[in-house]
Amino acid sequence: MPETANSYEAEINETVRDLFETMLATKAEPTADPVPKGPDTITAIMAFVGSWKGDLLLECGRGQALAFAQRFLQTDDLDPHSEDVTSTVAEMSNIIAGNLKVVLPAGVSMGTPSVVEGGHYDVRICGAKVINETFFVTDAGPFAIRLIEASGQNKGR
Amino acid sequence: MQILVVDDSKAMRMIVRRTLRLAGFHVEVKEASSAGEALQNIQSAPVDLVLCDWNMPEMNGLELLQKLRQAGQSVKFGFVTSESSEDMRNAAKEAGALFLITKPFTADGFRSVLQPIIGS
Numbered sequence: 001m002p003e004t005a006n007s008y009e010a011e012i013n014e015t016v017r018d019l020f021e022t023m024l025a026t027k028a029e030p031t032a033d034p035v036p037k038g039p040d041t042i043t044a045i046m047a048f049v050g051s052w053k054g055d056l057l058l059e060c061g062r063g064q065a066l067a068f069a070q071r072f073l074q075t076d077d078l079d080p081h082s083e084d085v086t087s088t089v090a091e092m093s094n095i096i097a098g099n100l101k102v103v104l105p106a107g108v109s110m111g112t113p114s115v116v117e118g119g120h121y122d123v124r125i126c127g128a129k130v131i132n133e134t135f136f137v138t139d140a141g142p143f144a145i146r147l148i149e150a151s152g153q154n155k156g157r
Numbered sequence: 158m159q160i161l162v163v164d165d166s167k168a169m170r171m172i173v174r175r176t177l178r179l180a181g182f183h184v185e186v187k188e189a190s191s192a193g194e195a196l197q198n199i200q201s202a203p204v205d206l207v208l209c210d211w212n213m214p215e216m217n218g219l220e221l222l223q224k225l226r227q228a229g230q231s232v233k234f235g236f237v238t239s240e241s242s243e244d245m246r247n248a249a250k251e252a253g254a255l256f257l258i259t260k261p262f263t264a265d266g267f268r269s270v271l272q273p274i275i276g277s
Contacts, residue, residue, distance in 0.1 A: 073175075102241070112214050
């Protein structure tokens with residue numbers, strides 16, 4: 001794995017661990033087991049633009065998203081289809097992407113998060129490649145973080 | 158003491174509100190879901206402190222702070238953001254921000270940063 005990809009993975013792992021321990025009061029551990037995509041999958045997408053272009057994706061099932069929101073917002077009284085749930089997953093992706101930005105090349109800007117619901121899609125960026133894919137397991141279930149680089153556009157790294 | 162929490166994320170506004178309470182601050186908390194809404198709110202009903210996200214659509218937190226200062230508003234202002242590069246910290250300080258709290262955060266972190274500003 002290239003050195004930059006290693007540093008990205010280390011930053012993602014550290015941020016995910018801190019995020020879950022401090023704001024969800026639980027643990028998230030990396031796992032080798034892939035997270036299957038299904039009809040109830042929720043994907044939060046954070047775009048990077050500027051000197052480095054790409055996306056960070058957080059993918060989990062609706063059940064996991066609901067459990068994350070219940071812990072994040074400290075309430076059990078949530079509708080699985082509510083804005084509170086999607087807003088939580090979006091904010092989690094925002095936090096991970098914001099911390100990752102520190103190790104990305106200077107001159108990168110972040111967009112605001114988008115959320116896609118359902119598993120019958122693929123996120124495709126022309127000429128892009130997944131440069132890091134990490135799966136995590138929590139007591140609420142698994143989730144995946146993918147970092148996609150829009151290759152051919154990132155020069156001078 | 159009135160605090161305005163500015164964040165386009167509903168979840169994060171709820172978290173900041175809760176974290177202030179967990180940190181022991183018994184303050185009145187108002188919310189704005191955009192920088193534009195915050196600007197209007199502050200101009201019509203001033204608050205004592207603004208806790209603002211950085212990365213928001215249309216107008217970001219730094220632009221909000223700059224607009225407030227250009228309008229002669231000296232309200233105390235700090236950022237609560239997932240990004241915290243040295244460049245951002247310098248830009249925030251130069252624009253007049255008192256602090257920059259990085260997400261993820263804890264109630265203890267809030268307390269140590271805000272205690273000197275809010276008091277007990």
